[in-house]
Amino acid sequence: MNATLSTTESFVLTEVRGRVGCITLNRPKALNALSLDMVRGLTTALIQWRDDAHVLAVVVRGVNKDGPFGSFCAGGDIRFFHQAALANDPSLGEFFTEEYALNHLIHTYSKPYIALMDGIVMGGGMGISQGASLRLVTERSKLAMPETGIGLFPDVGGGYFLSRCPGRMGEYLALTGRVINGVEALATDLADAQMESARLTGLWESLGTTPYENGEAVERWFQTYTQKNTEKHTLPLTEINRVFALDSVTAIVEALTGTDSDWARETLATLRKRSPLMLHVVLEQVRRARSLGLSDNLRMERDMVHQCFNLRPGAASETVEGIRALAVDKDHQPRWNPARIEDVTGEMVSAFFTSPWAAEQHPLRMLG
Structure with a gap:
């Protein structure tokens, strides 16, 4: 079963490989910044697969201009925010309502949802990854909630997941918008494991041919390829x-x-x-x-x-x-x-x- 469903301009590519629902954010020129159509495409796929017994788990990645992986999602489409606010466009409100509902859907998803957080993961990219049951970073990961730099706040559930970081790390990351790497994300409970980025393409390609008895087996399979000993953070x-x-x-x-x-x-x-x-x-x-x-x-x-x-x-x-x-x-x-x-x-x-x-x-x- 390998059906491909695409949203407008194919910014969100969805397919089922074997028994795994696979989502690719495919807007590399904008670092996969989320539009309203992309939010709707993600939501549609997740609801469809949630109710499909054939699909055991979901995996999400981003692409960059050089090919697969390398950039996850840089956030929401802030140019759209600017234009819509000046034009008093009601789709601005629709965007945030539907984006936050998508964040909730991911946090409460009934099947394993695995986020491959390679490259830039900021703002809205954190919103579609922090609710994952398995959050995988790489040596190229750059995570941040930088909204105070544009007169906004860490939304997409940022209050929820940042406030649950150890100690006062949530306040620090929320106010400064500091960019952290994969090792620092592990130390602040914003990632579950780290993997070498060179492994990602091979693992993605083999999703369709690897037999899984259930969704948890998909998670365990990814975990077997993670790095057991990462370097120490310096926060x-x-x-x-x-x-x-x-x-x-x-x-x-x-x-x-x-x-x-x-x-x-x-x-x-x-x-x-x-x-x-x-x-x-x-x-x-x-x-x-x-x-x-x-x-x-x-x-x-x-x-x-x-x-x-x-x-x-x-x-x-x-x-x-x-x-x-x-x-x-x-x-x-x-x-x-x-x-x-x-x-x-x-x-x-x-x-x-x-x-x-x-x-x-x-x-x-x-x-x-």
């Missing part, structure tokens, strides 16, 4: 936990200012480039998310992303301005409002956590 965990446990962004900045280390100086310089408003919002997000289940967290994030584009609509949106500076005009000079971390008020932050919908009208009311 300064003690310092991260000390600084990012503090109760406010202002206190975190003061602590970094008073710490004489390369890590503190680099971290402080990074935070000074991020949206001051969203740093405060994101710290609150991660702290709230620690006590929320997945469904409630995704509903909170849906409220938050609505406010990102609607509290100050159009070009006044912090997110629209951040995307303009990074990806549209590319001047890398965002005009953040407020411009300083010290000028953000509690009222500004709390507005992001106010839902515009009654519970029975929430676009994600069906989750959980």
